[in-house]
Amino acid sequence: MKTITVKDLVDKFQLEVLAGQTQLHRTISRSSVHRPGLEFVGFFEYFPQEHVQVLGEKEITYLHTQTEQERDIRIGNVVKYHPPCFVVTWNQGGLEYLIEHCAREGIPLLRSPKPTSVFIERVDAYLTKAFAPEVQIHGVCVNVAGIGILLRGKSGIGKSETALTLIRRGHRLVADDAVVLKKVNPELIIGTHNQKTREFLALRSVGLINVARIYGRSSFQDETRIVLDIELTQWKESELYNDLELETKYVEYLDVRIPHIEIPLQPGRDVAALVEAAANNYYLQLQGYSAAEEFMQRINSDS
Template identity: 65%
Template sequence: MKEITVENLVRKFSLKVLAGESQLQKKITQPRVHRPGLEFVGHFDFFPTERVQILGKKEITYLHKLSKEERKIRIGNIVLYHPPCFIVTAGEEGLTYLMHHCTEQGIPLLVTSKPEITSEFITQLDTYLIKELAPEMAVHGVCMNVSGIGILLRGNSGVGKSETAHTLIRRGHRLVSDDMVVLKKLSPQTILGTHDGKTKEFLALRSIGLLNVVRIYGRKAFQDETRITLDIHLTKWEKDALYNDLEQEIHYTDYMGVKIPSIEIQLQPGRDVAGLIEAAANNWYLKQQGYSAAEEFMSRIEADIMKSGME
């Protein structure tokens, strides 16, 4: 199971530590946060104790209005479950009582650098946690964003993946990662492709060496991540291995339980592989909009046959 520390959140979101500074190495393993509500009135049956707890203006206002004794009971019951940390988005004024409870139980109490709209902060934090804690795997290949479509290029070493990527970059598309692609499972339907940090912006070309695509082609040549939509396998040319059907049968590659549409493109001197990848990306997009060139072609044939039969 992947994990990060409370200290990671402090650094990422510039949070101020009000209590529990010695406990910033506490582990966070759950990708979503929780905003306690029912817990303040004593219902703990479904309390997600392993999640980061967010206290916004609504929760803090409620706590401020309680009597000192009532507040001690309400907060005391929650801190006994020892969540990873509390984050207050409504400012730090009047939080002495909360600091006392968190210090006593060794729970980090954090506050945003300025009052935030709680729902917006939760969205940002959830997005960060989902990405950081997502199951991941590394695959050999190249990841590109072609016309807004995330593509994973795979194939044997030396088949021409990086050279094809270079041609795509020159045509205005974006590199995400070369050689080693990190795949993250964000949901049962979503795989994110990114780099491992070390290879960021670099493209290795045989006979040329290592290129920094941003230095050569500008910021438009690179992006940090992309949702993987197509898995394209580059292979060496085999005569009569491919058929010129009107519409190819859809195959899939499974990555951590997520099935990604997969196609094979064979390489041959003079074949515009980059152009074929662009065509595959654009064709996939049209299919998502409900359009099929094969279906339109067949409808024209049928209409022509019907017209001929009426004459």
């Protein structure tokens, strides 16, 4: 699992550090944030102390209304649990008392100009992805007309060349060679790169190319939801390829089932066009339409 520090949070969201500058190495180990409202009034039964603590307008306004003695007690009861950090939203001021407590306990106190709900949504999404179970596989990840596709196959089968053709047709590269798959919820797999290969595509006899520099920023995106797995294989004359097969096949990644298609390669086949057709056909299936089912209905109606 990836280690996230308070400094990572500061850098990612450009947060202002008000206290605890020397403690930004503290680690964050939970994928959601918490607003300590009940804790300020003395209820600690279910206090998630390992979470980032966010102080919005309600929390800060409440603290402002307390006497100095009451405020010291209420804040002291929370900071003694040493959460990773506190983040004040809306660029709220008048925080001298909070700065003093956090400085004394060595807890980073951060501030964001963002509204509380917006900040929480973005941080939760960031932490969820950072802590998601992940696996790295050999393949190519592309986004074709909004459909995230994982291209797999043996080395030299033509995955990267297919991706190049798709990019030239206006689609986007996500990752080449090393694809990182992250399970962000029980039914959702996201494909991304491993940072080192970001924007790079490896082509045999050509070498590495930077697709963003050659084809523009729109030719690349950092991540995509994986909804289709396509395996490129060598055509076998002995195989019976049933193009009217109605049953959907699946593969599993991190216990999530992904629809699977096999495309056998033959000289002259436009593989990129087949991938585009598969993506568009999958989109129609999501809308409830199946060309194969309609065809079979026509056959049956004539019999």
